[in-house]
Amino acid sequence: MGNFVMPSLGADMEVGTLASWLVKVGDEVKRGAVIAEVETAKGLIEIEVFEDGVITDILVETDVEVPVGTVLAEIRPIGEPVAVEEVKPVPVSAEEAHPMDHRPLIKRTNGTAAVKRTNGRKSRKRIKASPVAQRLARELGIDLANVVGTGPNGVINKEDVEQAAQVKQPPVIEAPPPPQKPAVEKREFLVQKTDKADKVAVKAAEKAKAEKAALSMRQAIAAAMARSNRDIPHYYLETDIDMSAIQAWLAAENLKRSLRERLLPVVPLIKATALALAKVPVLNGFWLEDELQAQEAINIGFAIALRTGGLVTPALFNVDCKSVDEIMADLSDLIRRTRAGRLRSSELTDATVTLTSLGDMGVRKVYGVIYPPQVALVGFGKVMDRPWAVNGLLGVRPIMTATIAGDHRATDGRVGAQFLDELDKLLQAPEAL
Amino acid sequence: MKIATISRDELTLKIFDLLAMIAPEADFDDLDPNVDMRDELDIDSFDFLNFLIDLNDEVGVEIPEADYGKLVSLNDLLDYLLARM
Numbered sequence: 058m059g060n061f062v063m064p065s066l067g068a069d070m071e072v073g074t075l076a077s078w079l080v081k082v083g084d085e086v087k088r089g090a091v092i093a094e095v096e097t098a099k100g101l102i103e104i105e106v107f108e109d110g111v112i113t114d115i116l117v118e119t120d121v122e123v124p125v126g127t128v129l130a131e132i133r134p135i136g137e138p139v140a141v142e143e144v145k146p147v148p149v150s151a152e153e154a155h156p157m158d159h160r161p162l163i164k165r166t167n168g169t170a171a172v173k174r175t176n177g178r179k180s181r182k183r184i185k186a187s188p189v190a191q192r193l194a195r196e197l198g199i200d201l202a203n204v205v206g207t208g209p210n211g212v213i214n215k216e217d218v219e220q221a222a223q224v225k226q227p228p229v230i231e232a233p234p235p236p237q238k239p240a241v242e243k244r245e246f247l248v249q250k251t252d253k254a255d256k257v258a259v260k261a262a263e264k265a266k267a268e269k270a271a272l273s274m275r276q277a278i279a280a281a282m283a284r285s286n287r288d289i290p291h292y293y294l295e296t297d298i299d300m301s302a303i304q305a306w307l308a309a310e311n312l313k314r315s316l317r318e319r320l321l322p323v324v325p326l327i328k329a330t331a332l333a334l335a336k337v338p339v340l341n342g343f344w345l346e347d348e349l350q351a352q353e354a355i356n357i358g359f360a361i362a363l364r365t366g367g368l369v370t371p372a373l374f375n376v377d378c379k380s381v382d383e384i385m386a387d388l389s390d391l392i393r394r395t396r397a398g399r400l401r402s403s404e405l406t407d408a409t410v411t412l413t414s415l416g417d418m419g420v421r422k423v424y425g426v427i428y429p430p431q432v433a434l435v436g437f438g439k440v441m442d443r444p445w446a447v448n449g450l451l452g453v454r455p456i457m458t459a460t461i462a463g464d465h466r467a468t469d470g471r472v473g474a475q476f477l478d479e480l481d482k483l484l485q486a487p488e489a490l
Numbered sequence: 491m492k493i494a495t496i497s498r499d500e501l502t503l504k505i506f507d508l509l510a511m512i513a514p515e516a517d518f519d520d521l522d523p524n525v526d527m528r529d530e531l532d533i534d535s536f537d538f539l540n541f542l543i544d545l546n547d548e549v550g551v552e553i554p555e556a557d558y559g560k561l562v563s564l565n566d567l568l569d570y571l572l573a574r575m
Contacts, residue, residue: 308555308556311555312554312555312556315552316539316542316543316546316552316553317543319539319555321535321536321539322535323535362534364513364514364515364532388536389536392536417534417535
């Protein structure tokens with residue numbers, strides 16, 4: 058019997074509100090299918106299931122806010138016999154949204170780091186953890202024996218439990234997005250039912266909702282970035298890259314294309330980043346349980362700013378294996394859905410590195426703050442005409458400063474330097490992209 | 491689709507309609523037609539590309555990438571389009 062739990066969709070998500078179920082009891086689900094939607098600070102997120110099976114029970118009703126890790130539904134894997142007299146957890150109703158006591162079954166998704174179980178590194182008898190951490194661990198079904206404490210004297214704190222919980226994510230899938238129902242609250246004092254008054258009320262409700270969402274996103278960013286700055290010893294490296302070759306290549310490519318097929322300048326940069334990471338794989342992964350867990354899949358979290366303020370870094374998957382056209386298509390789709398607040402759970406959890414491009418804004422250099430548990434952030438500034446010496450002669454070339462912020466626990470400056478060197482080489486030979 | 495006769499004012503309104511989809515919070519009445527439009531309305535390269543795609547659908551002018559640099563202000567864009575429609 059598998060449990061479908063409220064996933065943690067980022068370093069700091071603690072609770073989520075189940076917005077809608079897309080399945081009912083008895084439905085057969087395929088690994089990767091979107092079966093529920095959860096309202097979060099990052100919009101309405103489509104939650105994917107991580108195993109094939111049949112929904113045997115739905116435990117949390119819609120519009121109920123529950124902690125991360127709460128069992129939302131039970132799934133019987135295909136082939137497993139129907140259990141007779143199975144003891145079921147008590148369903149959570151809207152009135153009592155309590156964390157469940159029983160421990161959610163944690164499954165790993167493809168391409169996500171497996172949490173390494175520590176054997177005997179910590180004594181089971183004496184686990185030091187703060188009361189908050191103990192409560193949270195109970196709620197999330199985390200065994201404290203497997204959590205590394207980073208507090209004074211190795212005491213396990215709340216952040217440690219969150220980090221441990223974060224790697225235990227349900228996997229992901231793709232399915233057509235279900236229609237979104239506009240949630241509009243009508244105000245009671247609205248006696249006059251004129252169209253205009255209705256519209257005003259609707260606008261006010263939408264505005265209040267947007268403000269609330271913006272605030273919670275700000276708070277989520279605040280928590281993640283504070284944790285990054287507190288826990289991650291960053292090192293920063295930068296290099297100037299001559300963009301003549303890549304610009305000429307892009308101009309020639311786009312000349313061949315219709316308006317709809319044109320590539321944005323950031324697309325070859327995304328591809329080059331992925332290929333450079335493939336050569337320096339230790340920058341692509343997570344710092345978990347006191348060790349680097351490099352990832353095979355190169356999923357680039359691309360920083361996308363929202364007009365309402367705030368920022369989301371959803372993942373472009375397996376970028377190293379994709380053509381520039383596929384990357385452009387993925388990027389367009391991702392930007393549109395990010396701004397519409399329609400992302401999938403995997404896109405928020407499976408990024409293995411982050412890329413920030415602030416070139417549009419005229420910024421020269423980006424000094425990144427790493428998104429934990431990732432270990433690197435790549436930054437691109439604006440391409441600017443600058444004096445540049447080639448073969449002993451001074452000329453003017455389009456130059457871009459590329460930076461990397463690395464987690465010094467995971468890698469050293471030499472590794473970051475290798476990455477920037479590979480990146481530069483790739484951008485000098487754009488045909489290979 | 492080519493629109494044979496369109497006034498500068500009509501074209502301006504069409505452009506504002508398209509820009510409003512990208513920057514719904516913008517107040518176009520206050521937009522100075524001679525300032526950097528992308529800067530003023532906070533339009534990034536992705537938004538700009540989509541704007542050009544929509545504009546092409548509306549007025550039938552496909553702007554080559556090499557000409558992006560000529561389209562800084564609203565007046566630049568109007569001049570450019572009116573000369574080609």
